[in-house]
Amino acid sequence: MALSPEEVERYARHIVLPEVGGPGQQKLSNARVLVIGAGGLGAPVLQYLAAAGIGTLGIMDHDIVSLSNLQRQIIHTMHFIGKLKVDSAEHFIEDLNPHVHVEKFATRITPHNAMDLIGKFDVIADCCDNFNTRFLVADACYFAKKPLVSAAVGQFDGQISTYKPWLKNAAGRPFPTYRCFIGDLPEPGMFPACETAGILGALPGILGSMQAMEVIKELLDIGESLAGRILMYDALMARFFETSLSWNPENPLTGNSPSITKIDQHNYALMPKGAF
16 A cells, blocks of 8 residues: 555655665555563664554553653653553554554463464564563564564663574574573573662663664665674763674574474473563
């Protein structure tokens, strides 16, 4: 379906870009993106993807808005304190861009629903806040062959990468998985949550905006993907660092002798009840 005159005006700054143009904007309008987590990272991801005209945004988050969220979760407001984040996010998106269709999932992702949910979308943005969920999402994206743009933040630093481990790089080796990067699931408490460690509010805005950019690049197939690379940001030093990430032939998902061949509860037994 052709863009309406209103959409042509709304997306004019996209359309004049040779890398996007009218056909590219239509790709975005036909795209389906699932954002897992509508918090510090998810808020700017949803904001910029909605503004960009992504046709369907899936929002997955079982949590409610609290006053302490508003220091960094910029799409939520005082009016929605005590209400579901997916409802708050939907309200924000409808007000920003009525051309975007929202699909809400007020639940946490589990081994039982991961494949069905992820299989319905073109690109996945992992904006969650715990390793258990990240491992599950990354594994499910591998089995579903869906590009995953994943970011994480600490107190004053963050990192972002894209995972497409079912594909091979120019050297003919598989792209790395999230498990190639992290290894085994960290022990509980090894990395304290932001409730206890703290986080500067603008930081997830920076990494979340970068996630939105990488999602759009994947949808349009432009630029250089972050697959096989990790970009790190040190806010206090105002510096970016990049390093390559290689496929680990011993990783249990895509290694030479994989032990994880499907998504099942056994592989994610340590998922906490509060994780989404």
